[in-house]
Amino acid sequence: MLTEISRRRDFPSLTAMTYLNTAAESIPPQCVGDALQRYYADKIRGMKGREQHFAALEACRDVSARLLGMQPAEVAFCSCSSEAYNLLASALALGSADEVVVTDLDFPAGATPWLRARPAPSVQLWRAREGALQVDDLAPLLSEDTRLVQVSLVSFYNGHRIDWMPFLHTVRRLAPRALISADITQAFGRVELECAGADIVISSTHKWTLGVHGGCIVGVPAAGAARLTTRAGGWLHLENAFASDRFERAVPKSGAASFAVGMPSFAALYALNASLRYLEGVGIAAIAAHANPLTARVESGLRALGLQPLCAWQPRNPTGIVAFRHERSAEIHAALEREAVHVMHNAGRIRIAVHGYNTSADIDRVLASLAAALA
Template identity: 30%
Template sequence: MEALIERSAFIGLDGRAWFYGGAESPPPSVMLEAVAAYVRNRANGPLGRIQNGEVEQACRDNLAALLEGRPEQIALMSSASEAISMIAASCRFGQGDNVVVHDLEFPSGVLPWLHLKSSGVEVRVVANRGWRVTAEDLLAAVDANTRIVVTSHVSYMSGVRIDYRSLYRELSKTKTLLLVDATQSLGVVPVSVNDADFVVASSYKWLMAGHGGGVLAVNPRRTELFEPRYVGWRSVEDMFSDTRFEHFRFYRDARRFETGYPSYPTLYAMKASTDLLLSVGIGRIAAHVLELGGRLIRDMKRIGFEPMTPEQPEWRAGNISFVCPDGERLADELQRQGTYVWGGDGRLRASIHLYNNSDDVAKLVSQLAVLADRSAS
């Protein structure tokens, strides 16, 4: 099975098998020209600001297309963590209110809510069952005092894909909001802002751009009156109005969550990388990673590794995790052999994207078979 794009389109893939995209993607070659274009435009002074704005809008358009939304629903942040923290700080909690999370969630999706416990907010943690969390599991923890449910679309830990669409169908009948972290899915499987109240993502993993960028997509269906607790000059409709020392008006769209300039080098890179993703097509990318992931799970089971990620395609995306008490050591060994995976927390994780192929899978499995035999002897 061939990669969906020539490996020469990336820097760092020569002679390497890159299964590290859940942490860092290999940089697309177009990133070099994109960042260089930012520097050149910066030298154009006032014209450069216009050029930055054009790239920013094009990037916003691409992200909206990936999220099945509209450009005005997209806020450009510094990170997914910033976006989650902003939402947490902006929720109007009362005494006895609660937040529902689960134990397969990345720390950035948990910490902002734990910080609110001192204010009387209860944080309910739903336990996984066999490395899975279902929409029904999360709904069982929701009551009349639940203000928001927070879940990743795809778990960084087990690779399980959570059915947030079914979750939102039920939550939309209540006053409970839904925040979905699509950091481990946006760019590799379909994601829709129409099936959540907020969707956040990072720029440097599956979106294949640089660090310093975060995405916040806002569904106005139930959040039209949701206002951030902090504000900057980019948040307001007219920062230089005659009454600017008396009052202000937030933008009505997602721009109200932006406080200052974004990281333009990152936006230039993300515009280029999302051009690439959209040209290939998320449907094709999803089919590719699901087929390769299924092959990897079957081959790894054959050599004795227990998968944490379900084999059923509807339950997974690009992250494939395996129970592995010495995962960190094996990841270090594989790195020395030119194969990049993530190891730690009692697991080994291989992340499959459009640049991976059957040879990568065969290389990883054969290397691990040798390492496993060596450990057994």
């Protein structure tokens, strides 16, 4: 991932393109394709393959826990982050007297369940200033009635990264009964995590973790398991799913295990087990050390072209995302695509994402292509 030899071996498709869109879709390493083939080989054995399926699940749980700094029993899997957040809403069962804080830099999956709930809690919006969330703006939104503060460790929108410890201390001081939920989708696999003290962490699997669709990691520290046990129906998450009293009551497992309500998405877990072990072998610290200077070059290069990043580069809290807006964004994006330079474009915003498989030549090429498009 970090050398030309390993890049060609593990990511052969990158020889034909400059790919800077990992914040939307990653390029999985070759080992993920091999893992999916193993899943298929196990699946065609029918019920005899189930032993391998569940072994892969537990192996994935182990490596996920290591990279999250948790115990395996504190980790479970859903099909996507939207499912995880709706299950979180079921666990909290908030009422109209309760308050939830979300940010305007959150992805919809983490922000909208509280708007759809009935009865709906009062939703307070923590707004960014100049692309960054300031703790001083959070404090007035917190109270004894705050039951949940939902944030993204790294914003999908502009790459802003929460200054975690001041945020954590502010919530614990001013909203002592609130739970903290952290969406780590745009961080996990790319930056060294700093979210200790979160009551629940949630991550999709098809972005920086280099997995595929159909998976979501949920981490719930054991200390808060009782408060974060879902009220969903299902079977895999129940203690008495096939007991004699199963039509009289449904007794859930507590905490993270209660989020795994049905048959696991085994293909996604085979892939995630392979991709996380690949990342673990390379080392998240090594990825950050390689990719952070490249991301900083993107930010400074945009400014040199007269483009204003939506969030200033933070050397103390670096991420893999730089974004900007432009009135000719669709035209610029089309010009980059013609040069096989792939970035994200949405509603006037262009987002550039740098992972460990990117190179200095990739940055040279995207900046040169942007300069040509602007001209």
